[in-house]
Amino acid sequence: MITMTDIIRDGHPTLRKVATEVSMPPTEEEKALLKSMMEYLINSQDPELAEKYGLRGGVGLAAPQINISKRMIAVHVKDENGQQYSYALFNPKIISHSIEKAYLTTGEGCLSVDETIPGYVPRYARITLKGIDLDGKEVKLRLKGLPAIVFQHEIDHLNGVMFYDHINENEPFLPIDNAIPVE
Numbered sequence: 001m002i003t004m005t006d007i008i009r010d011g012h013p014t015l016r017k018v019a020t021e022v023s024m025p026p027t028e029e030e031k032a033l034l035k036s037m038m039e040y041l042i043n044s045q046d047p048e049l050a051e052k053y054g055l056r057g058g059v060g061l062a063a064p065q066i067n068i069s070k071r072m073i074a075v076h077v078k079d080e081n082g083q084q085y086s087y088a089l090f091n092p093k094i095i096s097h098s099i100e101k102a103y104l105t106t107g108e109g110c111l112s113v114d115e116t117i118p119g120y121v122p123r124y125a126r127i128t129l130k131g132i133d134l135d136g137k138e139v140k141l142r143l144k145g146l147p148a149i150v151f152q153h154e155i156d157h158l159n160g161v162m163f164y165d166h167i168n169e170n171e172p173f174l175p176i177d178n179a180i181p182v183e
């Protein structure tokens with residue numbers, strides 16, 4: 001199982017690499033890895049398991065964070081209506097997005113960044129993405145709100161981008177133009 005010791009931290013070069021596409025069909029090893037990434041998220045959101053294994057809660061995880069420079073992500077998050085989004089995807093790609101932006105009013109964190117870096121992170125308010133799931137099926141998702149923000153944070157990891165790269169250095173909490181605040 002993945003624990004915090006498997007998660008590399010800011011400064012590790014893999015976090016700044018552009019991850020490689022996974023050739024289809026994925027190998028058994030790649031499928032097992034993606035499943036273990038989803039398992040981490042589920043474990044980390046279980047208070048007992050999180051406590052037992054010292055897991056920091058996560059709603060998303062990208063393979064570069066466990067030092068695997070491949071385009072694989074897992075997302076396990078509830079939206080504001082309590083709808084559960086749980087997706088483990090190979091080669092996710094944003095195929096369209098809104099002009100309008102959105103941002104988490106709390107700012108963002110990252111399991112690969114131990115310190116808190118305050119500030120608003122501008123994201124697209126709505127995205128359409130496609131990817132390949134663990135059964136090898138193409139998945140097309142239209143997302144908004146918190147799930148849309150989580151997927152953008154994860155896809156950034158596949159391109160060597162960290163959340164704080166987006167924060168306005170001089171005015172971290174400068175209101176973002178044409179943007180919806182997401183609680």
Ligand SMILES: O=CN(O)C[C@@H](CC1CCCC1)C(=O)N1NCCC[C@H]1C(=O)Nc1ccccn1
Nearest residue numbers: 057058059060061062108109110111112150153
């Ligand atoms: O790349 C993936 N990561 O680095 C794990 C991150 C991904 C999220 C950060 C902002 C958008 C995606 C993660 O989940 N966290 N970051 C650090 C500790 C807290 C935790 C978190 O934000 N939890 C959360 C957020 C909203 C609602 C409920 N829980």
Ligand code: NI
Nearest residue numbers: 109110111112
């Ligand atoms: Ni992250």
